[in-house]
Amino acid sequence: MIGVFDSGYGGLTVLKEILKALPQYDYLYLGDNARTPYGNRSKETVTRFTDEAVRFLFENGARLIIIACYTASALALRELQEKYLRSPKSKYRDRKILGVIRPIVETAVTETKSNRIGVVGTRGTITSKAFEVELKNQFAALERSLDIKLTVVSQACPLLVPLIEEHWHTKPEARMILRKYLRPLKSHNIDTLILGCTHYPLMLRDFKRIMGKRTRVLDSGKTVAESLKNYLAWHPEIECQLTKEGKRAFYTTDDPERFREFTKTFAGITIPTQSCRAVCL
């Protein structure tokens, strides 16, 4: 079983693309809706919440977990990989935990021509500098001349998640706010923009329109799905442990009925009543 975790609904934009690319596997989705959003919380809090989610998914049969939340990937992934996959005390050392930052960073550094990349995300993701560090590491690994420097311009957009969850993202007010957030990125002449938050693909068209033709906007869901496909092709020892009966189970830490309704409008995924349950982490 593949476990997919997010602070709430956002990871559904990632799950949707994974299901398209790899429909044959069984999936377990967990949304921590009762404690969402994670975007403004401290590293300690996000790590504690994500730790509880990872434990739940492992205990319920996940062999591989995708932390589909950018904030949790930025703030908690490293520590949890250490705890669950490398500590001799862990009983889950044969399992895997993957984040969503690396795949999109790999695409960004190979595609940029001007070596000027922009990143947008929650406040937690941007202040952690996780993207900046990963981008600079990957860029250096590409064996480019040492004289060439990578410029990373980051911008937190904390108002976008609530606007999207309220379905206000199609309103002119939301576009006005987005335009204001993107102004500094536009003035830095970036040619690649990473949408480092699960919710932002819902405003993809607006991001593209505001940034203009010369900036490529990278939509994360598809990139993560493609990267998972490649990962499984390269790791048959993990792939063979994944069950393939097409099962989908959804868990939320809040109201399952609300979760089912929102999932349909937010990601176009229809969940039968019996496949969605409430859990306490």
Ligand code: DGL
């Ligand atoms: N899922 C979060 C992310 O991708 C956005 C929502 C939240 O702040 O919890 O960063």
